Amino acid sequence: MVQGTEKQPSVLQSLDWWTVAIYLALLTFGWLSVCGASYSYGETDIFSLDTRSGMQIVWIGTSICLAFVLVMLDDRFYDTLAYIIYGFFIVLLIGTIFNPHEIKGSRSWLVLGPVRVQPAEFAKFATALAVAKMMSTFGFNIRQLKDFAKACAIIFLPLLLIVAQKETGSALVYLAFFLVFYREGMPGSILFTGVALVFYFVVGIKYEHVWLWDTPTSVGKFVVLLSIQLFTAGMIHVYCDDKKRANRILFYSLYITAVFLLFSEFVIPFDIVWVQLVLCAWLIGYLIYHSMSLRINNYFFSALFALGSVLFFYSADYVLNDMMEKHQRTRINVLLGLEQDLAGAGYNVHQSEIAIGSGGLLGKGFLNGTQTKLKFVPEQDTDFIFCTVGEEEGFFGSAGVLLLFLALILRLIHLAERQPFKFGRVYGYCVLSIFLFHVFINVGMVLGITPVIGIPLPFFSYGGSSLWGFTFLLFIFLRIDAGRNLIRT
Numbered sequence: 210m211v212q213g214t215e216k217q218p219s220v221l222q223s224l225d226w227w228t229v230a231i232y233l234a235l236l237t238f239g240w241l242s243v244c245g246a247s248y249s250y251g252e253t254d255i256f257s258l259d260t261r262s263g264m265q266i267v268w269i270g271t272s273i274c275l276a277f278v279l280v281m282l283d284d285r286f287y288d289t290l291a292y293i294i295y296g297f298f299i300v301l302l303i304g305t306i307f308n309p310h311e312i313k314g315s316r317s318w319l320v321l322g323p324v325r326v327q328p329a330e331f332a333k334f335a336t337a338l339a340v341a342k343m344m345s346t347f348g349f350n351i352r353q354l355k356d357f358a359k360a361c362a363i364i365f366l367p368l369l370l371i372v373a374q375k376e377t378g379s380a381l382v383y384l385a386f387f388l389v390f391y392r393e394g395m396p397g398s399i400l401f402t403g404v405a406l407v408f409y410f411v412v413g414i415k416y417e418h419v420w421l422w423d424t425p426t427s428v429g430k431f432v433v434l435l436s437i438q439l440f441t442a443g444m445i446h447v448y449c450d451d452k453k454r455a456n457r458i459l460f461y462s463l464y465i466t467a468v469f470l471l472f473s474e475f476v477i478p479f480d481i482v483w484v485q486l487v488l489c490a491w492l493i494g495y496l497i498y499h500s501m502s503l504r505i506n507n508y509f510f511s512a513l514f515a516l517g518s519v520l521f522f523y524s525a526d527y528v529l530n531d532m533m534e535k536h537q538r539t540r541i542n543v544l545l546g547l548e549q550d551l552a553g554a555g556y557n558v559h560q561s562e563i564a565i566g567s568g569g570l571l572g573k574g575f576l577n578g579t580q581t582k583l584k585f586v587p588e589q590d591t592d593f594i595f596c597t598v599g600e601e602e603g604f605f606g607s608a609g610v611l612l613l614f615l616a617l618i619l620r621l622i623h624l625a626e627r628q629p630f631k632f633g634r635v636y637g638y639c640v641l642s643i644f645l646f647h648v649f650i651n652v653g654m655v656l657g658i659t660p661v662i663g664i665p666l667p668f669f670s671y672g673g674s675s676l677w678g679f680t681f682l683l684f685i686f687l688r689i690d691a692g693r694n695l696i697r698t
Contacts, residue, residue: 223691239669246590279684284692295339317376330678337639345632378662385646434485565599572603
């Protein structure tokens with residue numbers, strides 16, 4: 210109940226119109242990009258419902274209507290029904306796994322007559338609501354293992370269901386929620402561990418067959434194992450507040466490595482990786498001993514980090530070379546620059562790079578992109594739509610689009626930080642984390658610097674499911690923000 214003698218501001222007065230303006234600008238530029246990507250020479254009506262540009266107008270119009278409905282609902286509706294909405298979409302995701310329609314190798318679509326719906330796109334906002342509800346519960350502490358496990362369960366359940374639909378790209382988006390966990394107090398060591406694992410995989414695989422000087426030592430394995438020791442020393446310094454032992458680990462690791470490296474180079478060549486493995490084993494034993502003698506758990510967790518790092522690196526190498534299918538290995542090797550395969554796994558990225566590069570500074574102009582008009586770039590109006598922006602609008606147009614996304618991200622941070630209740634703040638950070646992940650990965654894969662995992666560019670990629678899904682995400686948050694000044698009992 211709203212109380213008090215002062216007149217309460219209306220929803221439309223409290224709505225953040227700067228964010229709405231950015232949303233409308235992105236929709237406009239997105240539609241122009243869909244026109245450019247789907248237009249064929251000889252077409253006379255880009256507004257016809259028989260064309261993708263015409264259908265995108267329908268999706269945009271319905272999205273604006275949907276946005277209006279979302280902001281007219283009571284903001285407490287989203288808090289109260291968060292778990293029910295989440296449960297509904299979990300059931301929908303389970304049902305989607307068993308649907309008989311497979312599109313491009315994926316079972317992520319529900320086909321209802323002429324309409325196709327992708328529940329995974331809507332499950333993002335449902336998961337964000339559930340995460341916000343869970344983390345705003347009285348007594349919740351992300352640093353406690355049981356609470357952290359509950360929050361992880363909420364995001365991993367839809368992730369696993371989407372993987373079962375053979376839609377790995379959409380599933381990986383759910384890892385963005387860990388940025389929210391970090392904002393709300395998750396130990397930085399967990400986020401650092403994730404970054405370290407990516408580093409081990411990329412460096413270890415990319416330089417596995419590069420030899421260190423004149424020794425039979427793999428540069429990839431050598432750098433990864435040495436990095437594990439250095440990273441662990443850093444964790445001892447930061448999380449155990451033990452500068453003395455951290456320096457001791459650094460000294461022994463670097464000194465012994467240098468001695469054997471010189472011996473292998475100038476006396477008897479041998480694989481120094483074995484020395485690195487012995488040092489890692491010593492380090493793990495050393496930390497476990499101090500954990501037991503001093504009864505400080507952080508030493509044990511640091512030892513666990515070192516052990517897990519070694520096991521992850523060698524298991525990842527085994528999975529890549531002995532378990533993955535040939536086409537999967539090829540895609541990873543293309544990303545790491547180990548293969549080109551311009552006619553296969555690297556074709557999409559190569560053609561998108563040509564399209565973007567051909568745009569120059571100012572671009573070729575609206576509907577004048579030759580690479581896109583001649584359909585050289587597969588999925589050019591969905592996952593690879595940013596290459597159309599680069600070709601037709603050039604560097605300045607691409608930079609302008611990225612600045613719009615940056616403005617949206619910064620605005621969302623501002624809105625999230627001004628929320629008076631934890632539910633609104635957590636949901637706001639969920640929204641911006643999902644947008645950030647989508648923009649970074651999508652633009653990165655078009656430029657060839659991130660994996661090609663097939664996720665849409667918000668408000669640009671053709672399709673109703675993604676456009677509605679992002680509209681749900683954004684305008685639920687704007688409605689929550691609009692209710693921040695209301696006095697309630």
